[in-house]
Amino acid sequence: MQKKSDNFIPKVLSSEIVLEGTPFDIEEAHIQYPDNIETNKMVVLHPGAIALIVIDHEDRFLLINQYRYPTKKILLEIPAGTREPNEQPLETAAREIREEIGYSAESLVHIGGTWMAPGFCTEYIDYFVASNLSHDPLPQDPDEFISEPIRVTYEEMISLIGDGKIKDAKSIAGFMLYQIYRSNE
Secondary structure, eight states: OOOOOSSOOOEEEEEEEEEEOSSOEEEEEEEEOTTSOEEEEEEEEOOOEEEEEEBOTTSOEEEEEEEEGGGTEEEEEOOEEEOOTTOOHHHHHHHHHHHHHSEEEEEEEEEEEEESOTTTBOOEEEEEEEEEEEEOOOOOOTTOOBOOOEEEOHHHHHHHHHTTSOOOHHHHHHHHHHHHHHHTO
């Protein structure tokens, strides 16, 4: 039996966009692994996103309730948004905080990033800590219905995650990156 290597990259034999959409396309690729096994992969091509750990002047986190159609539920989550074409993550963060919670941030600090569903999607989220806020709203996207910000303490954030009231992966990952960032300050 041939031993599989941890350091292999399959060969792309062909790929094509099978569905064009906004903001995502779907690609179908035919790939070949080093052991000559071939397979097809469907991939959601995502332009990337940002997520924000927003902290007010009282050290509370600002969360939002947002309806997420795939779940058919309103989720409690950190503010986030998809990058526009050719938009850098910092630009997206500065725009999205204004759209989603109505504030601008004097300080936006990049604290890391995560692949969200690397088995089928290219979405990479860059996380920022946003602080030193001032009221500076932009209109929300027309297809979004987002609550007024919900302010929670650090301890409440831990409880919301621990109790399963926050189930959104980007919010949980963002909070973990924030804890690492905070411990290195």
